[in-house]
Amino acid sequence: MALDGVFGGLIGLNGLALVLALFLIVAVLTAVRIVPQSEKFVVERFGRLHSVLSPGINVIVPFIDRVAHRISILERQLPTNTQDAITSDNVLVQVDTSVFYRIIEPEKTVYRIRDVDGAISTTVAGIVRSEIGKMELDEVQSNRSTLILAVQDQLANQVDDWGIEVTRAEILDVNLDEATRAAMLQQLNAERARRALVTEAEGKKRATELEADGQLYAAEQEAKARRIEAEAEAYATAIVADAITEHGLESAQYQVALKQVEALNKLGGGQGSQTIIVPAQALEAFGNAFRFFGRGT
Incomplete structure (x- = not known):
């Protein structure tokens, strides 16, 4: 026991x-x-x-x-969200957005927000509508990077109390309805036609200017040639006038005789046999002129 x-x-x-x-x-x-x-x-x-x-x-x-x-503190990507927005020029667009974020303060995320993904999507939709409402359609298309930065900055400020860091926000696409697309296509075609007409008009204008410049240049050259010819004739006339002043009438007769000799040479230089009849007064003028030339030399 x-x-x-x-x-x-x-x-x-x-x-x-x-x-x-x-x-x-x-x-x-x-x-x-x-x-x-x-x-x-x-x-x-x-x-x-x-x-x-x-x-x-x-x-x-x-x-x-x-x-x-x-x-989990890994970076997360929200599903692509599509929301409607109206630009400042009253054009309805559909914007596809995507947001990347990560949780850096879990205690805030757990105790301050129930559905963090839904809250971020709603916040992004409001920011996108507000920012697009300040811009015209052309600005939305051309300044997409500016829109992305605005969305990212405002979203980062609004989700700070949730312990979230927004790492990236993207505007994936901006879509238009069919009526707006057709209107924009028509406007684009009209703009192309206008540019073509402007280019053609400028080409014609340039061609006209070049033609006018060519005509002006030709007229200037012709006037220049006439001026030179007139100066030469004036110079010859001055020489004859000096000779007349110095030697009297005999010098003038000598110049006339030289001109007549040049004319007879041209007539005699033709093809074939030719007979030239010289008036007696011309022969007498030749004689007087050559006598003058003999005395002058």
Whole structure:
């Protein structure tokens, strides 16, 4: 009977020790938390926020603290969202947007917003409508980078209380309805036709200017030639006048005789046999002129 009591006591002690060992193992496993690099753990104590565990090995109070939320801190992309907007020149457009963000303060994200993706999508839609309402259609098409920066900056300010960092916002496409597309195509064709007419008119104008310049140049050259010819004739006349002044009438007769000789040479230089009849007065003038020339030399 005594041995039975001893053995029973030993078994009781061993069982207690085993239970205690199991309790310690569970406590250690519960207290030690290994957080992956891509996550953060939100710890609650008695139902309230206690701490946020960063990646690595962390220790919490077992059976008192508990990991309530495991939050991924990887960058996320919202699904492409399409919303209507009206430009300042009253054109209806459909804008496709996409937003990239990541959670940097999980305690704010968990306790301040329920559906973070839906909240961001709604905020982006409001910002896009507001910004496009300030711009004309041509500005929306040509200044897309400006619109993207405006959306990203305003979104970053509005989601700051949610513990979110907006890494990138994109305007993927700006679509128009069929009626607007047809009107823009018609306007584009009209603009092309106008440019073609302007180019043709400018070409004709340039051709006319060049033709006028050519005619003016030709007239200037002709006037220049006439001026030179007139100057030459005036020079010859001045020489004759000087000769008449110096030698009197005989010098004039000599010049006339030379002209007549040149004319007879031209007549005699023709093809075939020709007979030239010279008046007696001309022969007498030749004689007088040559006598004058003999005296002058």
